[in-house]
Amino acid sequence: MVLRLPCHICADIALEKLVSVVSESRCDCIALSGGIDTSVILLATRLAGLKPRGYVAFYRGGVFQEIFPMLSTCLNSSVLMLNM
DSSP: OOOOOOOHHHHHHHHHHHHHHHHHTOOEEEEOSSSHHHHHHHHHHHTTTTEEEEEEOOOOTOOTTTHHHEEEEEEEEEEEEEEE
């Protein structure tokens, strides 16, 4: 059986499922890569009422370190920087 649903309905169903899985697993941290998949998982954790700790890895001389305090403020969560 195939159900034809509008994209926004499929997106709502997928997000509801993610929120459920995150709630059950009690996710307490997330690796912040900046990709859409990470953003959706972070959204699901926030909708589940969780406040995960964010981890970002970067190479010396790569991304400017000033961006991480801003990330922490935007996410209203702590971000741990791993300088590699």
